[in-house]
Amino acid sequence: MTNTTEANRDDLKQDDLKSNDFKNNELKTDNRVLLLDVQQLTIQTKQGKQTQTLVEDLNLQLHAGETIALVGESGSGKSISSLAMIGLLPDQLNVTGKVNLHQADFSHSKNLLQLNDKQLQQIRGRDIAMIFQEPMTALNPLHRVEKLVGEILHLRGLSKAEVRERVLALLTDVGIKEPEQKLRRFPHELSGGQRQRVMIAMALAQNPAILIADEPTTALDVTLQEQVLKLLKDLQEKRQMAMILISHDLKLIGRYSDQVIVMQKGQVKEQGATAEIFANPQDEYTQNLLDHDFGTALETANEHTVLTLNDVQVRFPIKAGLLNRVKDYVVAVEPLSLQLKQGECIGIVGESGSGKTSLALAIARLIDSEGRIQLDELQLDQLSEKKLRPYRHQFQIVFQDPFSSLNPRLSVGQIIGEGLEIQGLAKSEIQQRVAQVLTQVDLPTEFAERYPHALSGGQRQRVSLARALILEPKLIILDEPTSALDRTTQRAMVKLLRDLQAQMNLSYLFISHDLAVVRALSQRILVLHHGKVVEFQETNQLFANPQTDYTKALLQASLLTN
Template identity: 40%
Template sequence: MTLLSVENLRIEVSANKAVIVDDVSFAVERGEFLAVVGESGSGKTAAARAVLGLLPSGLRKAGGRIVLDGIDLAKVSARQMRALRGPTVGMVFQEPMVSLNPAISVGAQMAEGLGLHERLGKREIRGRCLDMLARVQIRDPERTFDAYPHEFSGGMRQRIMLASVMLLKPKLLIADEPTTALDTLTQREVLDLMVGLARDHGTSVLLITHNLGLVSRYAQRALVLRQGKMVETGTTRQILFSPQQAYTRRLVEALPRRGATTKAQQVGEPLVSVRDLKVGFAGRQRLFRRDTGVSAVNGVDLDIAAGETVAVVGGSGSGKTTLGRAMLRLIPTSGGAIRFRGRDVTATTDREFRLASQLVFQDPYSSLDPRMRVGELVAEPLRHVPHLAAGERDRRVEAMLEEVGLAGLGKRWPHELSGGQRQRIAIARAIVREPAFVVADEPVSALDMTIQAQVLKLFERLQLQYGFACLFISHDLAAVEQVADRVVVMQGGRIVEQGSRDDIFDRPQHDYTKALLAAAPVLDFDGAATARASG
């Protein structure tokens, strides 16, 4: 039986009537798991929010019909719609920190829905909340109930959000990119919990995602959107194994895949090396005591050769980003040594090392000054190049923008560009000085598959051209498999395993490495580009 029916949905911008969703129709059966996939701007989230009656200001439903559990939503009042949200349809948002109120305790936010929709006493509400927190595998439900969202990691906050939504046992759960920013293990745990809860309560799931690996693992059917229009729909196997439309084939082909060979083996002295590197953070100062400090990196040994890409993988809190920033001397170390071209640069102001090292941030938008134009941002690292005339600087900037596919955009502001374009700016800014060592911290984690593929190919091409060594930090194992020569696996601030890319992916030795690989949803491709779902 059909739970949700969307017919000829049309969504427009109120001001200029620009079409965001155009003539989209689909249905969700009771107990079904349907995935809606497409690039950013395809209209996925707008279509889902229309079902909830929560379109953002500036957008309006201009046509079509939405029937939820036999109710035509065009005929219900605002009060009736509020009554449907929760028991009939719930939504897990992409960023739980934004959807959870930072000024209200977790328990109060969870209890709010039960208080609005069910006649229960405070004790019973608290008991049901604690039971649900335990159901989503939160270790200390009592402490969590009285705590605030900022006290938890991203994965814990997503569990709390899932617990809040599933408390009311909705008939339809809409999950909007629920695991984009999570590491592989946490992503698997959260989605397995979501599927388990949905099955227990007979809930249908509408999953909005750009991750085709997740679609292959969890969805029964898939719907592909592009620029607000429906491109293709069918079973998951049909969409991934034998797509009929060129756009769907392009999405599938954009998934990262392992190349035939990696670059040359490490030869000679390493460009950058660390020995017994340690980074610790002091505990929080309380009224009468200080909390126990945290050892973020504990005794790491690592060598990176010129032209080599060493990927660092691991769960959130494993020390990946801390290691990268410590190697660039952006944060203080508490022990060990950092060497660059054989010189110890751990505690000295080594100008050559500073000028030869660059960082590509995870979120380019927050790392790009919104008051500077694109050309100015790319030119900024050239300020320290001696005897560089203004004309030569401008020529280098223009050449670099052309290299990264942004020719002619030097006068634009960062907010005028897409996420993929902003990441290209971040890469251009890092490479324009022709550095010897680059740390790339989650450079593609938030990008669509097609944009991610473009950025990874760009990064590989620039590395071959300029020969820089790269520490590639990522929780995206598919991206790591494409670009890495060697892989380092971190857990709890320590390296638990390292080796060549093929050894780590094909012959893992440590249990944690095996768990990471097992948790990663992937699509494998043979030489004929035929997909095979795995995981």
């Protein structure tokens, strides 16, 4: 046992020296140290007697300090390619080609596709590490930060004191303030940006030569996106790591990658230097991805008020002591007032923790709040849950992650028709209404027989929208409905929402951190910061003449201003 521990410690010391090895070799080879050589990577699956190709002939060469970006729509093969490189795909998929990993001493290389699970375990984390898309599902909710980051270090023989010292150093490296206070926290006690930083610290624990970042900023606001990617870039330069960056956000790809590979349905459509491809895209698909035009928000003239908020405030109690008494309050949303007209969309923007979602949940009466909330003639804040239930169909909410908000045990038809079933409608009428609303959201009627896992992200979001529309609500609250979607799918969703708004005279509260999307849908925009309204203007006026430094910073971070 002692010999094993000493060997692990020696390995860890070697890992610490790895970045210096890359720097030294980099000087000798003029910044072109080859770390990963992928040749004709092909992934196939069998469906009955038919063979379906998921990825076809992917080739790339990754050098020390270089970032290669994989971009494309959902289902284009980006993530599955990266998982194949480190042997994380299920056995039923057939993976061919070569994934040659060059060792730290550059004396030889290994084809990762020929290694068994035990051999790959020695590669993962040490040579190639991965940051996954959604930290809340990737981080064990039962473990505290110290164990999450330090577990692998403990397994490699470091003492408890050594593990803590190294974990604190890693948390400091990834920009977590007051790391000592975060050691005892669970993932749910951290903000989205902090969870992402913890996952980065876990990935860096063994000083990997290559980091795969799979959509590392998808669910973050524009400011945090900038912070996380700048952090990754700084760490990359400091450690001389190579990085494979997977993203559907072309703005970020353009700023943080050296090479780009554009994929569609498993095929490489275009590949080369990022600057060249962005300046002169040759393929029509690439040109479409680079198109950031989401259209223009509708002009509305309806004066009928659908929603009125008067001094609405959200506070969460802080309880302490043996009797669990309320000692203080955390203010999530300071008192605010607004009126939403019929057929109008008000965009609500701000960083994580600004109070956007708390406000939405308060309006939907899913959390307690103070102040007056009136929907037409109905004063929602005065109704108990029992009295409110018959009126809930009048206001609906579409959540950010459709995969977690859709019941996986129900078919699409059952999910969409559930509200009508509660209202007591006949089965035949429910089926007819489900078919109609599926058509409204541009989905085939036969999708009623499918289950959520068989749909793409964009299709699941359309199902969530259909579930809301079928109840013919007066108000729909949209909480980050496009944040996890690729640009093409986002554009389609925005067009759909705008068309439905025009056809059905719908009123939206649209919460998003993507100001390009908000601009294309909203007539007015409310800017929140730490729960306080800092600006509330007509959309065009806000973009042309932002009144506060905070709004200017949001616009700058979104790359929408010069």
